[in-house]
Amino acid sequence: MTPTKTVLISGASVAGPALAYWLHRHGFAPTLVERAPQLRDGGYAVDFRGEALDVLDRMGLLDEIRALDTGMGDAAMMDADGRQYATLPAAVFAGDLEVLKGDLPRLLHEATRADVEYVFGDSIATLEQDADGVSVTFEHGAPRRFDLVVGADGLHSTIRALAFGPEERFVRHLGIYTAIFNLDNHLGLRSTGQLYAAPGKAANVFSARADTEARAAFHFAAPQGLDYDRRDRAQQKRIAAGRFAGEGWEVPRLLAEMDAAAEFFFDANAQVEMETWAAGRVVLLGDAGACAGPTSGRGTSQALIGAYVLAGELAQAGGDHRAAFAAYEDRMRPYVAEHQALGREGAERFFLPAPTQEVLDMLAAGAPEHARTEPIRLRDYEPSS
Numbered sequence: 489m490t491p492t493k494t495v496l497i498s499g500a501s502v503a504g505p506a507l508a509y510w511l512h513r514h515g516f517a518p519t520l521v522e523r524a525p526q527l528r529d530g531g532y533a534v535d536f537r538g539e540a541l542d543v544l545d546r547m548g549l550l551d552e553i554r555a556l557d558t559g560m561g562d563a564a565m566m567d568a569d570g571r572q573y574a575t576l577p578a579a580v581f582a583g584d585l586e587v588l589k590g591d592l593p594r595l596l597h598e599a600t601r602a603d604v605e606y607v608f609g610d611s612i613a614t615l616e617q618d619a620d621g622v623s624v625t626f627e628h629g630a631p632r633r634f635d636l637v638v639g640a641d642g643l644h645s646t647i648r649a650l651a652f653g654p655e656e657r658f659v660r661h662l663g664i665y666t667a668i669f670n671l672d673n674h675l676g677l678r679s680t681g682q683l684y685a686a687p688g689k690a691a692n693v694f695s696a697r698a699d700t701e702a703r704a705a706f707h708f709a710a711p712q713g714l715d716y717d718r719r720d721r722a723q724q725k726r727i728a729a730g731r732f733a734g735e736g737w738e739v740p741r742l743l744a745e746m747d748a749a750a751e752f753f754f755d756a757n758a759q760v761e762m763e764t765w766a767a768g769r770v771v772l773l774g775d776a777g778a779c780a781g782p783t784s785g786r787g788t789s790q791a792l793i794g795a796y797v798l799a800g801e802l803a804q805a806g807g808d809h810r811a812a813f814a815a816y817e818d819r820m821r822p823y824v825a826e827h828q829a830l831g832r833e834g835a836e837r838f839f840l841p842a843p844t845q846e847v848l849d850m851l852a853a854g855a856p857e858h859a860r861t862e863p864i865r866l867r868d869y870e871p872s873s
């Protein structure tokens with residue numbers, strides 16, 4: 489068998505660039521195609537837990553990541569009249585280390601751009617596999633051929649749709665929607681945040697970028713799902729505003745800020761459930777194949793570790809993609825299953841109802857039992873360079 493050389497990766501956020509990094513170190517030639525015209529910011533903060541820090545260390549990026557730590561302290565739970573009634577320890581929401589989501593793709597891009605081909609502003613349009621490779625057409629660029637294709641293009645993955653089937657078959661809605669936007673730090677928050685919860689909804693605001701600005705979020709329950717246009721931001725803002733009309737605390741101010749916000753994110757909290765992540769020469773990585781949902785707090789770690797394992801198994805198997813994809817699934821499946829259970833529990837127990845005293849007491853103890861998962865044992869794959 490000819491060893492695999494060229495790998496096309498769709499999506500340049502976390503999983504995609506991390507995979508490209510490891511593939512290059514193992515002697516493969518990765519190309520990344522990203523639909524956005526440049527690296528995306530994403531607004532919210534993401535945290536890392538456990539072995540993801542080990543992967544970042546093996547990539548030589550741990551010190552740089554640590555320097556970007558939001559350094560978030562404990563946050564305040566506020567009532568409708570603006571009085572603090574509980575404290576939420578930072579360990580609960582900021583993991584072992586927390587950075588703004590946009591910082592991570594930027595850092596991974598800097599670590600890979602000299603060795604890896606990046607194509608921004610394009611998307612794979614069609615994939616056709618044969619015994620020797622995959623013929624790919626793009627929405628804009630000329631057709632090309634690769635040995636393998638990896639879908640690292642997130643919850644709404646194009647590669648999953650092209651190679652496995654429509655989104656409805658694999659995406660499981662957790663019954664919660666989230667809107668996130670940027671705003672001035674009008675509360676003068678210093679490395680902290682405030683949270684407000686009412687039955688079926690929660691809002692928060694955290695300081696960001698060394699307290700020079702702030703990020704706010706509205707979360708609300710909609711168990712039956714919502715019918716809306718994923719490209720229509722004005723409609724999404726109206727939906728979120730409708731859910732929070734009449735609420736107390738800082739909500740009226742936040743609603744006005746959301747209306748004016750330039751950076752705005754809106755999506756369902758969802759998981760991706762698939763029987764297999766591989767279809768011939770195409771494989772899924774990160775949220776595209778195994779999204780555990782924001783309520784798991786594990787998606788970034790999962791993307792980084794999955795990238796390390798997939799590249800390592802491809803190297804180990806000498807490019808035999810069948811053996812490598814099977815080994816990658818074997819290693820990642822138990823870890824993903826645990827995170828998905830965590831994501832479902834997080835949605836049911838901590839998000840939908842207003843927090844009970846029991847939940848508040850548990851959170852205040854700083855080590856909620858729901859946040860503990862079995863560590864994944866990282867195998868040592870010998871990089872060729």
Ligand SMILES: Cc1cc2nc3c(=O)[nH]c(=O)nc-3n(C[C@H](O)[C@H](O)[C@H](O)COP(=O)(O)OP(=O)(O)OC[C@H]3O[C@@H](n4cnc5c(N)ncnc54)[C@H](O)[C@@H]3O)c2cc1C
Pocket residue numbers: 498499500501502503504521522523524528532533534535536581589610611612640641642643644645646647666668755773774775776781782785786787788789791
């Ligand atoms: C509100 C929120 C809060 C979160 N909080 C946390 C947290 O605290 N801790 C944590 O670990 N995780 C958290 N997550 C999850 C985390 O962001 C994801 O698990 C992680 O970003 C997954 O990385 P990924 O690279 O697989 O996918 P994504 O980050 O979703 O990236 C997909 C990339 O693919 C690109 N793309 C999409 N379609 C195409 C296409 N057709 N062609 C080319 N490119 C395409 C996108 O532009 C994007 O750059 C949170 C998620 C959300 C939504």
